[in-house]
Amino acid sequence: MKLTLFAPELFLLVGSLVLFLAGSFGASGRKARAITLAVALGGLVVCISSLHAQGMLFYDTYKVDLFSQMLKLAMTAGFAAVLLFGTELKGVADDVRPEYYLFLTLSTLGLLMLVSSVDLLTVFISLELSSYSLYLLVPMRDDHSGLRIQMESAIKYILFGVVATGVMLFGMSYVFGLTGTTFLAAAVPALHAMQFSPAAVIAVALTMGGFFFKLAVFPFHFWAPDVYQGASNETTAFIASVPKVAAVALLIRIAMMTPSDSHAVVSLLALLSVCSMFYGNLVALVQTDFKRMLGFSGIAHAGYVLLGIVTLRESGYAMAVYYIIGYLAMTVAGFMVACKVSKNGENVSIADLGGLYKRSPLLAFTLAVSMFGMAGIPPFVGFMSKFLLLTEAYNAGLLWLVVLAAINTAISIYYYLSVVRVTYTSEAEDPSLLHVDGATKAVSVILVAIIIALGLLPDTVVKVASEAVKTLL
Amino acid sequence: MDFLILNDLGFPILSVLIFLPLAGGLLMLCIPGDTAAKYWALAVTLATAAISLPLYSHFDASTARYQFGEHLPWIKALDINYTLGIDGISLLLVLMTTLLMPLCVLGSWKYIDKRVKEFMFCLLVMETSMLGVFMALDFVLFYVLWEAMLIPMYLLIAIWGGPRKVYASIKFFLYTLAGSVLLLVAIIGLYVSKGTFSIPALMGQDYSTTFQMLVFLAFFLAFAIKVPMFPFHTWLPAAHVEAPTAGSVILASVLLKMGTYGFLRFCLPITPEATRYFLPYVLWLSIAGILYGGFTALAQKDMKKLIAYSSVGHMGFVTLGIFLLNQRGIEGAILQMINHGITTGALFFCVGMIYERTHSRELAVAAGVGKYMPFYVTYLAFFSLSSLAFPGTNSFVGEFLILAGSFAQNKILSACAIPGAVLAAAYMLRMLQRVIWGGTDNPDQSALTDLNLREIVTLAPLLMFVFWIGLSPEPFMDVMHASVTNLIKQTGLASNGAVTLSSLMLP
Numbered sequence: 001m002k003l004t005l006f007a008p009e010l011f012l013l014v015g016s017l018v019l020f021l022a023g024s025f026g027a028s029g030r031k032a033r034a035i036t037l038a039v040a041l042g043g044l045v046v047c048i049s050s051l052h053a054q055g056m057l058f059y060d061t062y063k064v065d066l067f068s069q070m071l072k073l074a075m076t077a078g079f080a081a082v083l084l085f086g087t088e089l090k091g092v093a094d095d096v097r098p099e100y101y102l103f104l105t106l107s108t109l110g111l112l113m114l115v116s117s118v119d120l121l122t123v124f125i126s127l128e129l130s131s132y133s134l135y136l137l138v139p140m141r142d143d144h145s146g147l148r149i150q151m152e153s154a155i156k157y158i159l160f161g162v163v164a165t166g167v168m169l170f171g172m173s174y175v176f177g178l179t180g181t182t183f184l185a186a187a188v189p190a191l192h193a194m195q196f197s198p199a200a201v202i203a204v205a206l207t208m209g210g211f212f213f214k215l216a217v218f219p220f221h222f223w224a225p226d227v228y229q230g231a232s233n234e235t236t237a238f239i240a241s242v243p244k245v246a247a248v249a250l251l252i253r254i255a256m257m258t259p260s261d262s263h264a265v266v267s268l269l270a271l272l273s274v275c276s277m278f279y280g281n282l283v284a285l286v287q288t289d290f291k292r293m294l295g296f297s298g299i300a301h302a303g304y305v306l307l308g309i310v311t312l313r314e315s316g317y318a319m320a321v322y323y324i325i326g327y328l329a330m331t332v333a334g335f336m337v338a339c340k341v342s343k344n345g346e347n348v349s350i351a352d353l354g355g356l357y358k359r360s361p362l363l364a365f366t367l368a369v370s371m372f373g374m375a376g377i378p379p380f381v382g383f384m385s386k387f388l389l390l391t392e393a394y395n396a397g398l399l400w401l402v403v404l405a406a407i408n409t410a411i412s413i414y415y416y417l418s419v420v421r422v423t424y425t426s427e428a429e430d431p432s433l434l435h436v437d438g439a440t441k442a443v444s445v446i447l448v449a450i451i452i453a454l455g456l457l458p459d460t461v462v463k464v465a466s467e468a469v470k471t472l473l
Numbered sequence: 474m475d476f477l478i479l480n481d482l483g484f485p486i487l488s489v490l491i492f493l494p495l496a497g498g499l500l501m502l503c504i505p506g507d508t509a510a511k512y513w514a515l516a517v518t519l520a521t522a523a524i525s526l527p528l529y530s531h532f533d534a535s536t537a538r539y540q541f542g543e544h545l546p547w548i549k550a551l552d553i554n555y556t557l558g559i560d561g562i563s564l565l566l567v568l569m570t571t572l573l574m575p576l577c578v579l580g581s582w583k584y585i586d587k588r589v590k591e592f593m594f595c596l597l598v599m600e601t602s603m604l605g606v607f608m609a610l611d612f613v614l615f616y617v618l619w620e621a622m623l624i625p626m627y628l629l630i631a632i633w634g635g636p637r638k639v640y641a642s643i644k645f646f647l648y649t650l651a652g653s654v655l656l657l658v659a660i661i662g663l664y665v666s667k668g669t670f671s672i673p674a675l676m677g678q679d680y681s682t683t684f685q686m687l688v689f690l691a692f693f694l695a696f697a698i699k700v701p702m703f704p705f706h707t708w709l710p711a712a713h714v715e716a717p718t719a720g721s722v723i724l725a726s727v728l729l730k731m732g733t734y735g736f737l738r739f740c741l742p743i744t745p746e747a748t749r750y751f752l753p754y755v756l757w758l759s760i761a762g763i764l765y766g767g768f769t770a771l772a773q774k775d776m777k778k779l780i781a782y783s784s785v786g787h788m789g790f791v792t793l794g795i796f797l798l799n800q801r802g803i804e805g806a807i808l809q810m811i812n813h814g815i816t817t818g819a820l821f822f823c824v825g826m827i828y829e830r831t832h833s834r835e836l837a838v839a840a841g842v843g844k845y846m847p848f849y850v851t852y853l854a855f856f857s858l859s860s861l862a863f864p865g866t867n868s869f870v871g872e873f874l875i876l877a878g879s880f881a882q883n884k885i886l887s888a889c890a891i892p893g894a895v896l897a898a899a900y901m902l903r904m905l906q907r908v909i910w911g912g913t914d915n916p917d918q919s920a921l922t923d924l925n926l927r928e929i930v931t932l933a934p935l936l937m938f939v940f941w942i943g944l945s946p947e948p949f950m951d952v953m954h955a956s957v958t959n960l961i962k963q964t965g966l967a968s969n970g971a972v973t974l975s976s977l978m979l980p
Contacts, residue, residue, distance in 0.1 A: 315550075372624060377650075378617035384548075387613070387657065391551060394661045402661065406654040413650050417627070417643060425631050425639065462550045 015039030029097030091232025091345030153230025171206025276303030355428030561956030699732030718825030762789030767896025805874025841911025
């Protein structure tokens with residue numbers, strides 16, 4: 001076994017151990033943050049260096065390939081970005097910060113493992129590792145309002161998470177029962193050979209359930225707005241972005257079990273996609289809490305991503321990967337602004353963003369780029385990725401789905417636009433200048449650059465994603 | 474690639490034109506000081522205008538092929554390319570855009586007093602995307618630029634606009650975006666059916682009738698909203714009234730032309746069968762727009778609204794000309810697009826100048842300035858005459874060609890369009906009379922100062938073009954002839970004969 005293949009995960013694992021020890025010996029939050037930041041940035045370097053690593057590990061249950069490594073890089077970058085701008089971590093009490101950082105790192109570790117898992121059991125274990133860490137992060141919020149919304153959302157998160165896991169396990173048991181194997185590589189041809197019986201459809205659909213939950217696809221979305229609202233801003237930034245990348249990766253892996261002529265799975269995914277888009281966008285229209293709005297918009301974006309998966313083709317999967325990477329950058333950018341605007345770590349309403357252009361032109365600009373990007377306006381990545389997804393869906397013969405997605409894009413504009421409008425045209429209640437530290441400035445500039453560069457020059461990412469998807473199984 | 478003549482000027486002139494304003498804008502952000510930003514923006518737009526002039530002098534009017542072409546691969550996965558080129562249809566629009574932009578900077582010199590640098594930046598980004606729209610020969614490139622333009626325009630209205638700027642800006646954004654998302658679907662549909670995003674390669678292809686109908690409807694919705702054709706025009710008066718002067722000028726002069734440009738570039742050559750099928754509807758909608766715009770303008774008390782509604786009428790003439798599908802009609806329409814850009818742009822500048830002095834756009838407030846602002850009313854008079862298509866001015870030539878084209882096709886149609894010209898005379902002369910002489914309740918205008926040198930310089934080039942095109946339109950007409958001939962050939966009308974009276978009856 002070549003442990004070098006496992007380097008990014010190993011790096012984070014050792015990092016978590018260090019954090020655990022540091023926490024046990026009473027390290028301060030500042031120290032824990034420094035360690036975590038070092039782990040994240042070091043992990044980023046390790047991920048880059050192992051981008052082209054390839055091989056199988058742990059009795060072939062764990063696959064390291066371009067696909068997994070590329071997504072690991074994206075997720076570690078997201079993790080590092082959240083840490084970099086979350087300097088003050090205003091929403092989390094001092095005494096739990098070492099644990100906070102520990103679980104954040106563990107969750108990332110679980111997500112990294114998830115994208116490499118090619119066996120139902122490793123999938124399950126990795127998923128649970130990341131999920132349980134996240135379940136713990138949500139109630140760690142130090143809420144000054146006394147409403148203890150974080151508890152409510154944590155309980156919602158856990159309960160829905162457990163149900164989703166149950167659904168997924170049920171599906172996995174079907175897969176195992178039908179094929180007699182837990183290896184995806186062996187299950188795929190076996191399921192394909194079954195001419196896709198109703199049992200196989202149920203197996204695939206239910207297995208996907210766990211990842212629909214992570215991605216907040218309708219009707220697995222209930223947790224999302226509440227958790228977004230209840231968790232501290234930095235935690236939300238993480239939950240809203242990084243796990244979604246892993247969820248898309250796994251959805252693609254599971255979708256591979258379906259032959260591309262399976263009408264049942266296509267209709268199911270298309271239906272979920274349409275419901276997610278309409279539900280997310282329409283409910284987002286009336287939100288006043290910024291994070292909640294992003295929560296509902298996230299449900300809509302989950303619907304867009306499904307456009308790529310519903311094609312059940314490699315090119316569609318590649319575009320879904322491209323989409324979610326772009327979404328990662330835009331979401332992190334959006335939440336970063338929310339973290340910085342929030343005074344004591346409390347939630348940010350859309351009205352709180354008023355006059356941001358005066359308080360911090362850079363943050364206002366980053367927010368505008370993020371919002372226009374999510375709305376799908378060129379030249380930002382949100383446009384190009386939506387466009388490529390729509391093209392793939394059209395290519396797969398799903399014209400009606402493309403039209404509905406296009407209509408949804410138009411609906412979503414309204415609420416994204418109102419954020420930009422408030423940022424640039426209304427006046428702030430508290431017109432004091434925002435303190436933006438160097439790290440945040442750097443993250444801002446990098447994110448804006450990524451959002452524009454990925455939008456204008458998608459070729460590289462699309463090419464790598466297409467190559468990566470080809471090596472999936 | 475036989476449709477494209479690659480650029481041989483020694484430098485990629487079209488790319489330079491597109492990216493110079495953007496690069497200038499980014500550089501400007503690093504320059505401290507508002508005044509410096511203004512001068513810088515003026516310099517950048519003047520340089521762009523200067524660079525655009527060789528387009529005219531080196532343009533080969535004898536061919537319908539796209540010239541000064543550039544072709545680079547962009548997104549290989551879907552064979553999307555960075556293809557640029559201009560033909561006789563886009564040449565004048567490009568030149569008009571580059572020539573108007575320095576004037577927009579000049580016209581905002583005093584008008585914009587807050588966040589000047591950001592304003593100038595928005596103007597420069599606008600110029601980049603507008604020029605790109607007229608030059609793009611790849612559908613994705615076109616769409617990217619077409620949509621990207623919404624952001625700076627939205628900001629122009631939302632930040633520097635009038636009291637109801639929020640309402641107007643959101644209405645503008647939502648309307649135009651809602652129109653163009655289906656355009657995107659149509660573009661993808663064309664790609665899926667023919668495997669290319671190249672605009673010229675998609676022209677004159679064989680598509681099924683149903684497919685053409687659907688694509689045409691998607692195109693039509695996007696472009697009709699942009700033009701705007703009656704009854705898709707409701708965003709326009711709000712946006713015009715609230716936008717700052719430069720915003721109104723850009724909206725009227727360039728943005729509206731993108732819609733009619735879309736009809737010419739996409740609807741006619743790509744979906745000719747559907748175009749012929751929907752022809753009667755579009756023509757009657759144009760007539761409705763002409764009459765509606767005229768009557769509504771007649772009732773306006775706000776000068777900006779008056780000109781905004783007159784735009785609906787004038788653009789009705791343009792769409793009428795385009796969908797006549799004959800040489801005279803289309804050439805008249807293209808010329809009228811330019812004329813409307815010049816004249817209406819100038820009229821918006823004029824309203825802005827009054828607004829800077831009186832802080833009102835009400836006709837009653839501006840009444841009777843003639844005695845104290847002789848330069849101003851002289852300009853206003855000439856531009857108003859141009860707007861009502863007075864012989865000797867530019868609009869006369871355009872409108873005459875369109876009406877001549879419509880007479881050749883169908884006398885009922887032209888009989889319905891002519892009242893539009895009469896209405897234009899009515900509302901323009903009414904405005905002119907009020908502004909110059911006022912009425913019985915004439916306010917005291919003695920405090921008003923006449924135009925300063927900057928303002929005189931801003932309007933002078935526009936007046937020059939009013940007379941140049943009006944008295945000698947050949948240099949402007951000659952460049953488009955080959956392209957229009959080719960366009961008509963592509964719609965298949967040359968072989969199918971002209972539009973007859975019976976074909977104009979609604980099926």
